[in-house]
Amino acid sequence: MRHWTLTYSSQTQALLWLPMILLALVLALIGVHVFDPKARRWTWKALAVIGVGMAVGQPFLALSWVPPEKYMGDTGRILYVHVPQVWMALIALTLNFGASLAFLLKKSWVSDALAEASAEVGVLFGAVGVTLGALWAKPTWGAYWTWDARLTTAAILLVVYSGYLALRKFIEDPEKRATWSAVVGIFAAVDIPVLWFSVKWWRSMHQTQSNPSTVDPLMTAVLRYSATAFLALLAVFIYQRFLVASAKRNEEVALPEALPAVGGTP
């Protein structure tokens, strides 16, 4: 049987800073990617290597290296995926808000493509995060789902942004699509701060946000590591999805005004 200890060796203590260094590295790469278009040929590849590399090590750290939770046991390990996945969803959807606003202020297919990419990736991470939350809730709370403020706002988030993606598919004219989805993107973003503060504003089943004083340092380190890994993957996903959306936009906008008659082959 393995024995857990609350006193760490100095080597372990030094290791606890590693996730923050990796996070700084990932943030720096994202910064270079955003501000230096010429670097984009390699920054996303570097992020992909870091993201995949860290994701491979993540199950080892989260399922084996870090101690189980005192009361929840191994079930508590869902923390290291559920929480970062939802964080990434919120980051992506906040980016969607920024891109939506940017499009309305200054028409650009870049911000429209970015809005499309961030919404889709945000819904992916959000759906995974909420599913993991439900799986975690069953053994700890005793129920997969309950309509408290946090879970309700999370459900609203997924429904609204799925609707946003459906709207994008539904409108064929690129310009109308970009404008109206930008408006919807701004309205939908109201739910992001409401979801975040729901556990503070209302009584809920879901616990309030943890912070390093309520989480053991080893667990905090693994949580930060996991978040960094997912952040790198999030950046790669959004960028790749952005390239797909941009290519599609270029095709659409390059189309001649008068479409060929029915039956015409492209």
Next chain:
Amino acid sequence: MSPDNRNRLIAVGALLVAGAALAFIAFGQIGDNLVYYWSPGELLAQGDKAYGPTIRLGGMVVPGSIQWNEAHTGLTFEVGDDHSATAKKVKVQCDQVPPQMFREKIGVVVEGTYDASHFFKTSRLMVNHSNEYKPPKEGEDPKQWMKSLAEEQQAQR
């Protein structure tokens, strides 16, 4: 108006509407209509008006109040406003096996009905987890103490 200016106008309008909606949710006291559960004090303050409808009751499990009848999966315990001795308490009768986390002094939310018998009858008991995550103490293993408890109980039979 040029399309660019029209879009900017739309942006300002959308931001205003979104900001107003957010402010209304944050400061508009809609929380009063969005009560997820009642505390024992609030439930008791309702008097006989609380009898009948399905409601949620939330609070702390009072230490020493848990009684478990394994043969009939009958569980009774008291839910208090807080840990203090003077806290308002409500007796709860549950016909389900509670989740693993259930124990004294932990937060619970129960869904059910209250009536003149002054027992809150529920078949849905949920346990609140706090925002604290700690490893077991030196030498402890969560699985191990769950198992030892099971053995302890076997021995008692």
Next chain:
Amino acid sequence: MNFPSPILAADYVGHVVGGWEYVQGAYGLTLVALLAYGAYLFNARKDRS
């Protein structure tokens, strides 16, 4: 260890949701979701370039 309630033990013996395999399943689900989306993006990029 002196635990206040025997109910926990009853539940543990009775029906367990959670635990090791369950957590592995949750991690597996995450992995599948991320891999599937990665594969979808890879294909979409290939089609467009």
